[in-house]
C-alpha cells in the first residue's frame with residue numbers, strides 16, 4: 001500500500017543553524033525558509049536525490065512541534081512521510097486493522113498542498129507516520 005518515502009521531517013530549535021549544518025557541513029541543497037502559519041511551522045526543504053528532508057522550526061504559540069522540542073532539546077526526527085495513491089482507501093484499511101488515525105480521520109491539506117493524514121506513533125514502533133496522497 002505505501003509507496004515511496006516522501007520525506008523525513010526533523011524538528012529543530014534554530015532553523016538558521018540547522019540550515020547551515022545541512023548546507024555547509026553536509027553539502028546539501030537547502031531551500032529558503034518557508035513560513036507555514038496554518039501548520040505552525042517554518043520549513044526548510046532539503047532535496048536529496050531519492051527523497052527530501054524537511055527541517056521544521058516552531059512558528060507561533062500553538063506549534064504542533066513545541067512539545068516535541070521540550071522533550072527533545074537537541075531536536076530530532078519528528079515524523080516520516082510515505083506516499084499513497086488513495087488516502088481514503090489507506091485510512092479505511094488502516095482503521096480496519098485497528099491503527100489509530102490522528103484527528104477526526106479527515107485528510108487535511110499538508111505542507112505540499114496535498115491531502116495528508118497522521119498515524120498514531122504508538123501503533124507504529126514509536127514513529128509518527130504521515131501519509132500523503134500523491
Ligand code: CO
Pocket residue numbers: 007009054079081111130
Ligand atoms: Co511532513
